[in-house]
Amino acid sequence: MRIAARFNGPPGSGNGGYSAGLLAVELGLAPAEVTLRRPLPLDTDLAVVRAAAAARVLAGDTLIAEARPAPAQRPDAVPPVPLSDAAEASKDYPGLRSHPFPTCYVCGTGRDDGLALRPGILPDGRTAAPWHVPGDICEPTLWAALDCPGGWSVIAPSGGRPYVLGRISAWIDALPRPGDTCVVVGRHIGGGGRKADVLSTVYSPDGVVLATAHATWIALPPATD
Structure with a gap:
């Protein structure tokens, strides 16, 4: 998995939402829950280690993020506005x-x-x-x-x-x-x-x-x- 530099959030790290979605797609998880443990390196090859339905993302030996299926209870939508x-x-x-x-x-x-x-x-x-x-x-x-x-x-x-x-x-x-x-x-x-x-x-x-x-x-x- 690799996060292109243009998809940054804070300077030098991946936007959290985009990076989480990239991981969810990589794993074929829908819906998904992604926990970000460290700033997400840009333009860096990250290892995705799978374990059953869950996975960890590593930069070298450092844990960057974790993913698993989302909770069964879907939240209500935020009410719309025109x-x-x-x-x-x-x-x-x-x-x-x-x-x-x-x-x-x-x-x-x-x-x-x-x-x-x-x-x-x-x-x-x-x-x-x-x-x-x-x-x-x-x-x-x-x-x-x-x-x-x-x-x-x-x-x-x-x-x-x-x-x-x-x-x-x-x-x-x-x-x-x-x-x-x-x-x-x-x-x-x-x-x-x-x-x-x-x-x-x-x-x-x-x-x-x-x-x-x-x-x-x-x-x-x-x-x-």
């Missing part, structure tokens, strides 16, 4: 003012070759963003679209404190069509300490659920001099 509401929320995307990882493939403001998701905050705390589906849409790309909109439901209220994806389970029903404009919504549902649990859902232009994810995000420790 495209017009998502577009309006996106205008006030907090990452436009301050972004912990501006080169992120999914939501970075310093990219012109990414997914360009701008999850803005709705009055009830959910995030919402239009998503213009790229021509090279694939399952890992859909996992990527499920990633950051959930995270911003935690990052925005925290004042921009950096969080990274720790675990994600995704249920994929169908891929969107290239060129479609979908709506992605996210919601913070709980957690404690440095961990935050979120949901995210991608809706087709006609309001059909295409995919839903449950994820755990982890706040990075404060920087020290």
Whole structure:
């Protein structure tokens, strides 16, 4: 397994959602749960070690990630919003003012070759963003679209404190069509300490659920001099 450099999240490491989806496809797991143990190296050959339905991803001797079938209980979809509401929320995307990882493939403001998701905050705390589906849409790309909109439901209220994806389970029903404009919504549902649990859902232009994810995000420790 190899994560191309353009699919980064934090600088120098793979976007969590995209990388998790790549692993799920590699293993033929659907739905799948992926736990990220270390930053995901880019442009590096990673070993996938299978054990029954589960697997580990290694960079040399270092455990990078683990995958297994997703829990049997699928979470409810985050309630939808009209495209017009998502577009309006996106205008006030907090990452436009301050972004912990501006080169992120999914939501970075310093990219012109990414997914360009701008999850803005709705009055009830959910995030919402239009998503213009790229021509090279694939399952890992859909996992990527499920990633950051959930995270911003935690990052925005925290004042921009950096969080990274720790675990994600995704249920994929169908891929969107290239060129479609979908709506992605996210919601913070709980957690404690440095961990935050979120949901995210991608809706087709006609309001059909295409995919839903449950994820755990982890706040990075404060920087020290």
